[in-house]
Amino acid sequence: MLTFIAKRTLYSVPVVFVASFVLFWAVRATFDPLAKLRQSTDPEALDREIARLGLDRSIPEQYLLWLRSFVTGDWGTSTRTGTPVVDLIGQALWPTAQLAFWGLLVAIVISGLISVYSAVRQYSVGDHALTAAAYIGIAMPAFWFGLLLIQFLALWPKDVFDLDDPPLYFIGLHSIDQGGVVDYARHLVLPVATLVIAFVAAWSRFGRAAMLDALSSDYVRTARAKGVPRRQVIWRHAVRNSLAPFVTVVALDAAVMIGGLVVTEQIFAIPGMGRLFLQSLVAGDVFVLLPWMIVVAVAVVVCNLVADIGYALLDPRVRLR
Amino acid sequence: MTTTRTNGPAERAQPGLTRQLLKRFVHHRIALTSLIVLATLMMVCFAAAWIAPYPRGQQDLLTGPSNPSQMHWLGTDELGRDFLSEILYAGQISLAIGLAVAVLSTVVGTVLGAVAGYVGGWLGELIMRVTDLFLVVPAIALLAVILEGLGPSPVTIVLALAALGWTYMARVVRAEVLSLRERDFVHAARGIGASDTRIILSHLLPNLAGVIAVGTSLAVASAIIAESTLSFLGFGVQSPQSSWGTMLNQAAGYVGTSQVYLLYFPGLAILVTVLCVNFIGDGLRDALDPQRTNL
Numbered sequence: 001m002l003t004f005i006a007k008r009t010l011y012s013v014p015v016v017f018v019a020s021f022v023l024f025w026a027v028r029a030t031f032d033p034l035a036k037l038r039q040s041t042d043p044e045a046l047d048r049e050i051a052r053l054g055l056d057r058s059i060p061e062q063y064l065l066w067l068r069s070f071v072t073g074d075w076g077t078s079t080r081t082g083t084p085v086v087d088l089i090g091q092a093l094w095p096t097a098q099l100a101f102w103g104l105l106v107a108i109v110i111s112g113l114i115s116v117y118s119a120v121r122q123y124s125v126g127d128h129a130l131t132a133a134a135y136i137g138i139a140m141p142a143f144w145f146g147l148l149l150i151q152f153l154a155l156w157p158k159d160v161f162d163l164d165d166p167p168l169y170f171i172g173l174h175s176i177d178q179g180g181v182v183d184y185a186r187h188l189v190l191p192v193a194t195l196v197i198a199f200v201a202a203w204s205r206f207g208r209a210a211m212l213d214a215l216s217s218d219y220v221r222t223a224r225a226k227g228v229p230r231r232q233v234i235w236r237h238a239v240r241n242s243l244a245p246f247v248t249v250v251a252l253d254a255a256v257m258i259g260g261l262v263v264t265e266q267i268f269a270i271p272g273m274g275r276l277f278l279q280s281l282v283a284g285d286v287f288v289l290l291p292w293m294i295v296v297a298v299a300v301v302v303c304n305l306v307a308d309i310g311y312a313l314l315d316p317r318v319r320l321r
Numbered sequence: 322m323t324t325t326r327t328n329g330p331a332e333r334a335q336p337g338l339t340r341q342l343l344k345r346f347v348h349h350r351i352a353l354t355s356l357i358v359l360a361t362l363m364m365v366c367f368a369a370a371w372i373a374p375y376p377r378g379q380q381d382l383l384t385g386p387s388n389p390s391q392m393h394w395l396g397t398d399e400l401g402r403d404f405l406s407e408i409l410y411a412g413q414i415s416l417a418i419g420l421a422v423a424v425l426s427t428v429v430g431t432v433l434g435a436v437a438g439y440v441g442g443w444l445g446e447l448i449m450r451v452t453d454l455f456l457v458v459p460a461i462a463l464l465a466v467i468l469e470g471l472g473p474s475p476v477t478i479v480l481a482l483a484a485l486g487w488t489y490m491a492r493v494v495r496a497e498v499l500s501l502r503e504r505d506f507v508h509a510a511r512g513i514g515a516s517d518t519r520i521i522l523s524h525l526l527p528n529l530a531g532v533i534a535v536g537t538s539l540a541v542a543s544a545i546i547a548e549s550t551l552s553f554l555g556f557g558v559q560s561p562q563s564s565w566g567t568m569l570n571q572a573a574g575y576v577g578t579s580q581v582y583l584l585y586f587p588g589l590a591i592l593v594t595v596l597c598v599n600f601i602g603d604g605l606r607d608a609l610d611p612q613r614t615n616l
Contacts, residue, residue, distance in 0.1 A: 018450075018456045030470025045558060139542070139595035141549045144588035147576055151584070155577035252456070258458035263550060267573075277462060278554065281469055289466065297457045306454075 001312070010307050012301045016294075019209075019301075023293045024063045032287045070294070076287040080280060085288050088276060089295060095173055096261055096272035099195065101255065102188055107196040107203065107252065114208025116201070119215055120234060130204065137201025142260060146194035146267045153190065171269045191268040195260050199253060206249050210242035218239070246314040251307025255300045338381030341413035344606035352604020355597035366412035374614065375403035377410050378561065386580045395586050398571070407568065409585055414564040415545055416576060416594070418479055422544035427537045430490025431529070437491065438522060440524055452488035460485050464547065465556045473559055476592050478551065482544050490536045501525055531609035538602030542595045565591050 032038075033053065037046050050056055054065045058172045069076070075085040114134075118127045126205070154166035169187045214220060215238050262274035269275070273292065281287035347353055365372065374394070381401030389396040395404040437445035455463075464481050471477040501507060502525070510520050545565075551557035552566025553573070560567065568587040575583050 015453065015457065019454050022454060023458065027466065091529070133597065135596060136592065137600060139546075140592050141546050141553070141566075141569070143550060143553050144584075144591070147569075147573055147584055148588070150578050150583055179368060191504065255456055255459045259461035262459065262461055263554065281465055282555075284469075286330065293458060293462065296459060296462070300457050300459075 004312055005309055008305055012305055015172050015302055016298055019297045020067070020294050021063055023297070024066060024290060025059055027286060027290050027293070028059060028062065031286045031289070035284055037148050066290075070291065075291045076123055078280070078285055078288050080285040080288070081281040085291050088288060089291060092271065092273045092276040093295075094272075095270050096265070096274065098173065099191060099261060099264065099270065099272060100257065102192050103195040103199075103261075104250075106192055107199040110196070111200045111203035111207055112246070113274070114204035115211050115242075116234065116239060118204065118208040120213030121236075122212065134201040134205050137203075140197070142194055143196050143263050144188065146264065149193055150267075167226075170267075173270055190226075191264050191270060194267065195257070195264045198260065199257065200257055202253075203246070203249060207242065207246050210301050211238055211244045212239040214242045240314075244311050247307050247310045248313060250311075251304050254303035255296075258296055258300065323445060342366065342608050344524035346604050347606055349604035350401035351600045352607075353543045355600035355604070359594065359597040359601065360438050361417055362412070362590075362597075363584075366416060368408050369406065369413065373403075373406040375406040377406065378402060379578070385416075388579075389582065396582060398583060399580075404583060404586060407563065408565070408590055411563045411568050411587065414475055414558055414562060415548060415566070415591070417550045418475060418482070418558075418564065419541045419545040419594075419598075420477045422486055422548075423540035424483040425479065426486035426540050426544075427490055427533060429483065429488035430536070431494050431533055433487065434494030435498050435521065435525070435529075438495035439502060439525070440519075445495070448491060452491055455485060455488045461550060461554075464551055465554065468556045473551075473556055475558060475562065477501050478548060478557055482547055486540055486544065490533075490540065493532050493536055494529060497529055498525060499530055531606060534605040534609055535602050538598050538605065542598045542602075545591060545598075547594055593609070 033048060034049060037049055040046065041289050049075045053265070054062050058064070073086060075089070077083065078085055080090055081088065097206050114130055118130050121127050150170045154170050157163065158166040167186070168189050170190050171183070173187050173191075175183050175187075214236075219241075220233055220237050224230075228237075258273075261272065262277055264270070265274035266278055273296070276288065277292050279285075280292065369377075379402060381397065384393075384397055384401040386392060386399045386401075387397045393403050393405065395408065397405070415487055433448050437448040465483065467481045467484070468477060471481070507520060507524055510524050515524075548557055548564060549566030549569060552564050553570045554569065558564040558567045565587040569584065572584040572587065575581050
């Protein structure tokens with residue numbers, strides 16, 4: 001098992017390096033890191049900056065220079081805020097991590113429960129209703145769903161019941177003047193729902209198929225024939241065996257979920273990685289964009305790694321490969 | 322395994338293949354309904370110049386924003402523009418982008434996927450590693466960066482979406498080709514001396530029709546949603562042109578006001594379109610699945 005983990009980890013290192021080079025090259029080709037300085041009246045300022053960043057050298061050389069400072073923790077200074085990029089990204093990571101954590105948890109639990117229910121009660125009214133809901137969830141732009149949630153679960157009840165505050169908040173992750181679990185939860189519900197809708201829909205369809213596969217397999221029939229209680233057959237045999245493919249699908253969507261975070265944070269004004277990305281992009285702040293993408297790419301690679309290891313743990317057949 | 326997909330003599334003995342497929346598709350009720358709904362929607366949008374109740378972008382500042390009425394079925398926006406007409410014209414851009422992206426990424430993805438699967442070697446390996454790279458970076462972020470660099474216009478949006486979209490098709494086609502090329506009928510064709518071109522065109526391609534059709538419908542759906550998301554974030558279609566996403570970007574400001582209905586209609590248009598496309602994809606998959614023998 002340890003060899004397997006070590007091998008998979010080693011395999012993801014070149015992926016990160018190649019990805020970072022391609023991203024570096026793409027960002028350098030589309031954005032001018034000196035855009036702001038070009039308006040400077042000091043004619044030498046431009047040359048100084050070119051020499052400092054090594055912009056007169058070839059792209060591979062520039063990449064190596066950049067990589068060296070990136071690895072040593074010198075990520076440069078944002079041209080938008082004038083603060084070190086490390087600090088900007090460090091501050092933005094925490095809200096995003098909270099959102100991603102709750103989103104993943106909620107999406108996995110709900111889609112898992114739906115999968116089991118729909119497969120066990122295949123073609124029941126509930127299964128049909130959930131199938132229809134999943135089709136709609138997949139076909140809906142998530143940001144539109146988020147805006148509808150704000151309208152129907154926050155602003156509309158506030159108006160109708162004449163409340164001081166909306167029952168669910170839609171700006172930021174906590175109120176300025178109060179804290180506590182209730183306040184936190186009232187802030188989280190809408191963004192998390194917006195983030196997970198598409199994933200709950202897609203994963204529950206996939207999970208249902210995986211469960212149906214498992215339920216019609218020989219080992220389930222054998223277990224039933226032996227007289228194993230129904231509950232135990234479902235949870236210990238069928239669910240256990242459909243977990244492995246489910247985990248893979250969840251992990252493959254890691255990058256997509258980060259894309260969803262960008263949209264969600266924008267709608268709900270959450271000061272996380274997504275908003276940092278959009279603000280930096282609009283301001284043409286190359287010094288933030290590049291480290292942002294690398295951090296995200298590493299996060300995705302780590303997710304995939306965890307999924308592969310999880311797959312190996314859940315499915316003994318792949319362990320020795 | 323039916324080998325009647327190939328141009329062998331066996332096929333001519335059966336009632337036309339196309340007719341069989343059509344029959345299966347028509348029997349798929351939801352898919353057929355979706356096809357009719359989508360076709361109607363497209364015709365109405367692209368005929369907007371003749372049937373839209375008001376000319377494109379015609380403002381009526383005296384009316385201002387108004388609720389749905391007999392004059393304006395879906396109401397008007399803050400500039401007094403008829404919302405129904407605006408949705409029809411915006412639909413042209415949204416639908417055109419969706420279809421163009423699907424065609425482009427299907428062609429590129431199928432060719433590269435087939436090469437990766439059939440030829441393999443270092444070229445195939447390279448193609449697959451490139452598709453791996455795209456899995457690492459969130460597409461929306463990459464698209465926003467590309468569009469911010471190239472400048473957003475419908476053409477650059479199509480190119481950017483297709484540049485990312487082909488990878489899915491390439492994976493699916495490669496996987497299918499890898500399994501097909503070891504099947505007996507391909508070995509047999511090679512045994513009687515068929516050239517690679519002939520094997521690809523008349524033996525592999527017809528068997529790939531199912532995955533290609535389903536992939537294309539998925540590509541239309543995801544392109545329409547991606548375009549709307551990009552436009553909502555401000556990196557997509559820019560005013561004075563508008564798509565359903567652009568309209569939603571503007572309508573976002575009406576949340577919590579009495580004009581909130583402006584938020585409903587463009588979103589519903591996207592929802593209905595993508596639903597129809599997905600159902601059509603399901604119908605195609607069922608109709609083209611070679612494992613399905615019962616009609």
